[in-house]
Amino acid sequence: YPRSSRPGHMMIEESIGTAAIAELERRGHAVEKAPAWTVGRLTAAERGDDGLLRAAATPRLMQAYAAGR
Structure with a gap:
């Protein structure tokens, strides 16, 4: 937000x-x-057709995390 x-x-x-x-x-x-x-502090996530959640976060600048459930 x-x-x-x-x-x-x-x-x-x-x-x-x-x-x-x-x-x-x-x-x-x-x-x-x-x-x-x-472009920095980006995260991305997707849920594949197989139901597996994949996520990534950039190592640049400040801390960034990618998490899901």
């Missing part, structure tokens, strides 16, 4: 490279480009 959910949205640093960004867009991702080293 006060963050909102944006399903299908992806913010990615331009330093990943134009080829990678173009491929993500080609695959249908709604990509928002950000300058290098500006």
